[in-house]
Amino acid sequence: MATTEIYRYLSLPSKEIPLDPEGYLVNRADWDQEVAEALALEEGIPLGDEHWEIIKVLRDFYARFEQAPAMRPLVKAVSRALGEEKGRSIHLMRLFPGSPPKVAARIAGLPKPTNCL
Incomplete structure (x- = not known):
């Protein structure tokens, strides 16, 4: 099993979370709401209900x-779960500017999506 390189740590009041060179969690089990909010702030995104x-x-x-x-699968999954209006690319770009799949996956504590540069 390959080990993921630790590039830096996300410093939180209660813990230090290792991140890989692209800013994704090294250990998905480290993810919680506090981690998500800290990762989102690094992206300049204050998390709201949407x-x-x-x-x-x-x-x-x-x-x-x-x-x-x-x-494409993200748009389809969001459309199914939340309705077509929220499943539009423009809505996802507004919430997670740049590359919604990459930014949202990072904040969600998931690995980088395949086929995303």
């Missing part, structure tokens, strides 16, 4: 398929 809805969909997707979704 963000948490997407994070839940992402974590459910990962639990089911054992991978974080790229953009």
Whole structure:
């Protein structure tokens, strides 16, 4: 089993969380709400209810398929779970600017989606 390189630590009042070179968690078990909020702040994103809805969909997707979704499967999963309006790319870009699959997966404590550069 390959080990993931620790690049830096996310410093929280109660703990230090190891991150890989791209800022994803080294240990998915380290994820909780406090970690998600700290990772989101690094991205300049204050988490609101709409963000948490997407994070839940992402974590459910990962639990089911054992991978974080790229953009097209993310849009489809969000549309199914939350309705077509919230499943639009533009909505996801507004919530998670840049690359919604990568940014949202990082905040959700999941590995980088496959097929995302």
